Amino acid sequence: MDKKKINCLSSAISIHNLSKTYASGFVALNNIDLEIYHGEIFALLGPNGAGKTTLINIICGIVTPSEGTIMVDGHNTLTAFRAARSRIGLVPQELSTAAFESVLNTVNFSRGLFGKASNPTYIEKILRELSLWDKRHEKIVALSGGMKRRLLIAKALSHEPQILFLDEPSAGVDVKLRRDMWLMVRRLRENGVTIILTTHYIEEAEEMADRIGIINNGEIIMVENKAILMNKLGKKQLALTLQNPLSTLPSELEKFNLSFSDGGKVLIYTYDAQQEQTGIPELLQQLGEHGIDFKDLNTSESSLEDIFVSLVKEK
Amino acid sequence: MNFYAIRAIYIFEMSRTWRTLMQSIASPILSTSLYFVVFGAAIGSRMGEIDGISYGAFIIPGLIMLSLLSESISNAAFGIYFPKFSGTLYEVLSAPISSLEIVMGYVGAAASKSIILGLLILMTAQLFVDYEIMHPLWMITFLILTSITFSLFGFIIGLWADDFQKLQIIPLMVVMPLTFLGGAFYSIDMLPEPWQTLTLFNPVVYLISGFRWSFYGIADVNVAISLGMIFGFMLLCLATIQWIFKTGYRLKT
Numbered sequence: 001m002d003k004k005k006i007n008c009l010s011s012a013i014s015i016h017n018l019s020k021t022y023a024s025g026f027v028a029l030n031n032i033d034l035e036i037y038h039g040e041i042f043a044l045l046g047p048n049g050a051g052k053t054t055l056i057n058i059i060c061g062i063v064t065p066s067e068g069t070i071m072v073d074g075h076n077t078l079t080a081f082r083a084a085r086s087r088i089g090l091v092p093q094e095l096s097t098a099a100f101e102s103v104l105n106t107v108n109f110s111r112g113l114f115g116k117a118s119n120p121t122y123i124e125k126i127l128r129e130l131s132l133w134d135k136r137h138e139k140i141v142a143l144s145g146g147m148k149r150r151l152l153i154a155k156a157l158s159h160e161p162q163i164l165f166l167d168e169p170s171a172g173v174d175v176k177l178r179r180d181m182w183l184m185v186r187r188l189r190e191n192g193v194t195i196i197l198t199t200h201y202i203e204e205a206e207e208m209a210d211r212i213g214i215i216n217n218g219e220i221i222m223v224e225n226k227a228i229l230m231n232k233l234g235k236k237q238l239a240l241t242l243q244n245p246l247s248t249l250p251s252e253l254e255k256f257n258l259s260f261s262d263g264g265k266v267l268i269y270t271y272d273a274q275q276e277q278t279g280i281p282e283l284l285q286q287l288g289e290h291g292i293d294f295k296d297l298n299t300s301e302s303s304l305e306d307i308f309v310s311l312v313k314e315k
Numbered sequence: 316m317n318f319y320a321i322r323a324i325y326i327f328e329m330s331r332t333w334r335t336l337m338q339s340i341a342s343p344i345l346s347t348s349l350y351f352v353v354f355g356a357a358i359g360s361r362m363g364e365i366d367g368i369s370y371g372a373f374i375i376p377g378l379i380m381l382s383l384l385s386e387s388i389s390n391a392a393f394g395i396y397f398p399k400f401s402g403t404l405y406e407v408l409s410a411p412i413s414s415l416e417i418v419m420g421y422v423g424a425a426a427s428k429s430i431i432l433g434l435l436i437l438m439t440a441q442l443f444v445d446y447e448i449m450h451p452l453w454m455i456t457f458l459i460l461t462s463i464t465f466s467l468f469g470f471i472i473g474l475w476a477d478d479f480q481k482l483q484i485i486p487l488m489v490v491m492p493l494t495f496l497g498g499a500f501y502s503i504d505m506l507p508e509p510w511q512t513l514t515l516f517n518p519v520v521y522l523i524s525g526f527r528w529s530f531y532g533i534a535d536v537n538v539a540i541s542l543g544m545i546f547g548f549m550l551l552c553l554a555t556i557q558w559i560f561k562t563g564y565r566l567k568t
Contacts, residue, residue: 022568060409064567082317082411090409096402098327100334105327112323113410155406 011071012038012163012194013059018068020054020218028054030218032068036196041189043209043226044198045308051218052198053093056165060090072163086114089161093168093198095148097140103127103151104136107158114159126157129184146177153181157188164188166197170204182208202305206230212304216312230304238269238280240287241296250290256283267294320412324420325427328394332428339390340432343382347436350378351443354500359444365502366533371444375437376527377499383433383458384465384494384519388486391425391469396476399566408567414560418553422466429462446530453538454529460545461522467552474559474566493519498527503535518544 013036020029029051036042046052057063059070061081070077072084098106107123127133130150135143143151149172156164166185170178185195185208199205205212206226213223222229245264256279259268271278287294332339355371362370398404407417440446448454469486476482497519503511514520515536525541528534534541559566 057405060405062405062408062567064563085409085411088409090405092402092405094402096405098398098401098403101327101330105330109323109327110406112319112326113406113412115317115319115411117319 010038011035012040012073013196014071015059016069018055018058018070019066020051020058020063021066028218029058029065032218032220034213034220034223036194038194039189039192040210041185041195041197041208043205043212044196044215045202045205045212045304046198046215047312048200050215052215053167054218055215056090056167056196056198060088060165061085082115086159087162088165089156089159089163090165091149091152091156091167091169093171095145095152095172097148097151099141100139102137102139103132103143103154106140106151107154110155111158114161116159122160123158126154130154145172146174149173149177153184161193163194163196166195168198168200170199170201178204202303202308206304214308214311221311226304230301230307235270235272235306236278236299236301238271238283238297238299240267240269240294241265242267243293243295246292253283253286253290267292317410317412317416320410321416321420321423324407324417325424328421328424329427331394332390332424339386339428340435343386343432344435344439347378347382348439348443350374351440355440355444365505366531368531368533369444372446372531373502373527374500375440375444375446376530377494377497377523378440379433379436379458380461380497380519380523380526381491381494381499382436383429383461384490384522385486386432387425387429387462387465388469388472388490389482390428391422391466392473392476392482392486394421394425395470395473396482399473404566414557417560418467418470418556422463422470425466425469426459426462429466430458433458433462448530449532450529454526457522457526457529457541457545460542460549461526464545464549464552467549467556471552471555471559474556474564477565490519493517494523498523498535502533518548521545 013034015032015034018029018032018034019027021027032055044052044055054063058065059072059077061077061084065078070084072087075083075087077084098109101109104123104127107127108118111118111123124133127136130153132147132150132154135147140148140151149169153166153169164185169181173181182204185197189195197204197208209226211223212226212229214221239261242265246260246267247264249258256269259270260266261268269280269283271280351371354374359369359371359374364370365373395404398407472482472485496514497517498514503514503520503524506514521536521541521544524535525538525545528538528541558564
């Protein structure tokens with residue numbers, strides 16, 4: 001989804017001036033403003049303790065905000081909490097389940113809790129999609145970690161929410177299940193569900209998200225369309241494998257800010273992919289002039305992870 | 316009103332009762348039956364009548380009250396404490412449901428279980444002791460009101476408790492002694508002063524007295540006062556729960 005298209009859409013969640021200070025005095029969130037648009041996949045990235053879960057919990061009604069307002073589809077989460085909450089499904093980070101209850105009962109319980117009449121056909125559909133149908137009569141305590149994670153997703157989807165929060169959905173989940181989950185999330189989005197996920201796996205955000213918000217120390221540092229973010233901040237590197245290892249460089253080459261790796265065998269040049277002039281032809285020409293020969297070269301683009309680490313460090 | 320949610324919580328809680336039938340129903344019936352056998356049939360036959368009622372029959376209302384109070388409290392307390400402990404309460408807190416609806420679901424289920432238990436104990440007593448009920452409708456009224464009130468009280472304990480010990484401490488250390496000293500086994504007329512006056516500060520005296528009146532038409536204190544005490548305590552519990560949900564005390568940070 002491109003930025004233009006997202007901007008044309010209306011807000012599914014609109015957060016203004018949101019702050020949370022815990023009784024201990026710890027400021028978990030500080031003056032957050034954030035718009036999440038209908039039908040997008042929004043990834044909230046941040047280190048441990050950045051405030052991701054607090055933000056989600058406030059939107060879902062589990063934690064009380066100290067200041068600010070949140071509107072879900074135009075409904076205030078405090079004054080019109082029924083309308084706001086009935087639109088939201090939450091998959092929490094912790095695998096909290098009623099251990100001795102059966103899979104089917106606990107999913108039906110969730111649907112009822114959110115004010116929906118029972119619908120066995122729909123519940124069967126989601127349990128089948130999540131490969132839990134065969135386990136429907138099993139007690140939850142007998143399920144594996146991956147199954148419990150899928151069960152929490154089934155519970156969150158049981159009342160047909162229009163907005164789905166996935167708090168660290170991939171924690172403790174194997175690669176295959178993670179891929180399956182990504183497919184499911186995409187399918188949900190195709191059906192018009194807005195998805196907000198928090199993750200440690202930057203690969204996940206890179207793979208899935210339309211837009212990315214970066215949160216650190218309770219503040220949103222940046223919200224940007226993923227492609228633009230990567231373009232804007234993406235650094236490219238050119239690595240030259242030298243014929244003969246070097247330890248120093250001629251002073252004329254200092255302006256390129258070159259660095260060595262692999263014991264002087266590889267020369268690395270970092271440049272901004274956005275610039276008209278990358279400086280590469282000039283560098284290669286000067287290397288030739290100084291008789292520095294190379295036998296191989298390759299370029300690489302920085303990943304979202306690199307961008308993320310550099311942003312969080314800066315702050 | 317989110318009726319589906321109330322129903323969901325109620326069914327969920329009741330299914331826990333059926334799942335743990337031995338612990339939740341069979342064990343209180345067994346322990347109360349032991350009282351009937353020991354105090355009613357064995358020792359009771361050697362004791363004189365109290366207010367014209369055989370001792371075995373006299374203690375029935377008090378013993379039912381004893382089970383009713385402790386079971387209502389521990390059931391309702393566990394019902395809300397366990398989701399808090401296991402972390403599943405997030406779902407209830409994030410659902411489009413008001414605090415009143417949460418209370419109706421959890422307390423309704425705990426009270427239902429106590430009422431069923433009370434009636435089962437009453438039927439079991441018939442096996443050991445002869446008794447009759449003079450005011451059956453009032454008996455049911457007292458049974459229901461007490462179950463609801465003490466389930467509300469248990470709900471507060473469950474919200475307040477942050478470990479398993481606190482969950483048990485009030486039923487064992489407060490409610491049990493108050494019931495034993497509240498006239499379950501004797502008429503308060505039998506106490507010497509100042510105990511006879513002091514015992515009037517024990518709220519359980521009013522419950523047992525009113526309940527016993529519905530059986531045999533005799534009471535230690537006026538029945539209207541008994542009813543008033545139950546309603547008063549019920550309102551106090553409701554107000555406390557209202558405050559807990561409003562402030563988020565031990566529920567929300």
